[in-house]
Amino acid sequence: MEIDLAPAQEGTERSQGDTHVTAAIEAVGACQAVTDMLSRVGDKWSMQVVMKLGEQSRRFNELRRIVDGISQRMLTRTLRNLERDGLVSRTVTPTVPPRVDYALTPLGRSLWGPVAGLSQWVLDNRGRIESSRAAYDLREED
Amino acid sequence: MEIDLAPAQEGTERSQGDTHVTAAIEAVGACQAVTDMLSRVGDKWSMQVVMKLGEQSRRFNELRRIVDGISQRMLTRTLRNLERDGLVSRTVTPTVPPRVDYALTPLGRSLWGPVAGLSQWVLDNRGRIESSRAAYDLREED
DNA sequence: CTGTATCCGTGGTGATACTG
DNA sequence: CAGTATCACCACGGATACAG
Numbered sequence: 274m275e276i277d278l279a280p281a282q283e284g285t286e287r288s289q290g291d292t293h294v295t296a297a298i299e300a301v302g303a304c305q306a307v308t309d310m311l312s313r314v315g316d317k318w319s320m321q322v323v324m325k326l327g328e329q330s331r332r333f334n335e336l337r338r339i340v341d342g343i344s345q346r347m348l349t350r351t352l353r354n355l356e357r358d359g360l361v362s363r364t365v366t367p368t369v370p371p372r373v374d375y376a377l378t379p380l381g382r383s384l385w386g387p388v389a390g391l392s393q394w395v396l397d398n399r400g401r402i403e404s405s406r407a408a409y410d411l412r413e414e415d
Numbered sequence: 416m417e418i419d420l421a422p423a424q425e426g427t428e429r430s431q432g433d434t435h436v437t438a439a440i441e442a443v444g445a446c447q448a449v450t451d452m453l454s455r456v457g458d459k460w461s462m463q464v465v466m467k468l469g470e471q472s473r474r475f476n477e478l479r480r481i482v483d484g485i486s487q488r489m490l491t492r493t494l495r496n497l498e499r500d501g502l503v504s505r506t507v508t509p510t511v512p513p514r515v516d517y518a519l520t521p522l523g524r525s526l527w528g529p530v531a532g533l534s535q536w537v538l539d540n541r542g543r544i545e546s547s548r549a550a551y552d553l554r555e556e557d
Numbered sequence: 558c559t560g561t562a563t564c565c566g567t568g569g570t571g572a573t574a575c576t577g
Numbered sequence: 578c579a580g581t582a583t584c585a586c587c588a589c590g591g592a593t594a595c596a597g
Contacts, residue, residue, distance in 0.1 A: 307530075308462045310537045310544075315457025317570080320450045333579055344571055349580065359547030370578040371577085380543055387529075387536040388449075394529040395452045401522055402452075405501030459590075475559055486591055491560065512558040513597085 313358065318343055318351040320388065323377065326361060327385055330376035360384060455500065460485055460493040462530065465519065468503060469527055472518035502526060 314320055321340050325331060331339075337348055352375055355361035360381035366372040377385075456462055463482050467473060473481070479490055494517055497503035502523035508514040519527075 304463050304466050304534075306541055307534045307537045308457070308459070310541075311453065311457030311462055311533070312459065315450070315453030315455075317450070317454065320453055321446050324446045337579095345580075346572085346582095347570065350569095357548050357551040358544050359551075365579095369577095371580090373579065380540060380547075383540070384536060387533040390532045391453070391529040392446075392449045394526060395449050398522060398525070399448055399452075402500050405522075406499050409499040409501075487560075488562095488592085489590065492590090507559095510558095513560090515559065 313354070314384070314388070316351075318347055319355060322348070322351050322355065323360065323381060323384065323388070326375060326377045327382070330374050333373050333375070336375065355381070455496070456526070456530070458493075460489055461497060464490070464493050464497065465502065465523060465526065465530070468517060468519045469524070472516050475515050475517070478517065497523070 314323070318340065321343075322336065325336060325339055333348070333352075336352075337343065337345060340348065343351075352361060352363070356363050359378055362376050362378050364374045364376070366374070456465070460482065463485075464478065467478060467481055475490070475494075478494075479485065479487065482490065485493075494503060494505070498505050501520055504518050504520050506516045506518070508516070
């Protein structure tokens with residue numbers, strides 16, 4: 274199954290093969306799963322952690338330092354969730370003091386592509402969004 | 416570090432060469448903005464509404480019916496947020512009873528591509544994620 | 558029909574203290 | 578170092594009633 278990544282902007286002719294239309298419909302049908310994943314990955318910390326681990330493998334307190342503002346509790350929870358979803362691997366070295374390394378799994382790395390696409394969109398359109406917000410808020414302030 | 420922005424949108428013309436690597440690095444730098452947008456769009460209802468409006472323009476109660484389980488309050492709030500961000504347009508026809516049509520703006524439609532990329536990833540990997548969760552939960556249940 | 562206003566439970570988040 | 582445990586706060590979301 275494949276989804277057309279350049280959906281009808283304007284008068285795009287989708288007449289030809291309805292394959293991607295079907296796929297899009299299926300995608301809409303599975304939009305609950307997509308939404309779920311978006312909120313999993315779109316929570317306050319997951320994406321930042323994934324991005325940091327995308328650079329390289331990290332230890333716990335290393336992450337704690339470079340993920341700005343995260344609490345120990347939230348880092349633990351975030352990592353546990355990512356591990357549960359199979360996006361991050363946790364490797365314990367039973368030395369003393371203990372050493373735990375976190376890294377992206379292949380599945381976690383494969384998420385990077387789609388996320389990068391979305392990141393690019395945000396970068397490209399952040400200005401427009403902020404302008405729109407400013408204009409909207411201006412209209413509302415009476 | 417090799418990042419492939421495979422689902423390159425039509426509109427975005429990055430010159431060439433290692434531009435996308437640069438973009439990726441910038442993406443990491445702007446990960447806060449990306450995270451913000453992910454949680455905006457990854458909330459409980461936004462994506463479903465965007466997808467429904469991606470099919471066609473809709474009226475308020477029309478959306479209320481087809482977006483399964485959404486409350487009136489949440490639909491209003493979701494639409495207001497999307498409108499504020501410039502992703503959705505709101506057209507009031509001052510008849511009686513009033514008629515309000517919601518539609519995706521060009522900006523809103525441009526979001527479809529990246530989101531479809533992510534959707535595809537979710538569809539492709541949902542099974543793996545669920546397996547991973549099941550395995551994880553099995554290990555934890557003692 | 559298309560909203561706004563209000564109340565309220567739940568869960569996500571941070572701060573802090575403690576443990577192996 | 579790498580967590581767990583506990584408490585308190587508050588934003589999110591649902592239900593309901595009301596309004597233009």
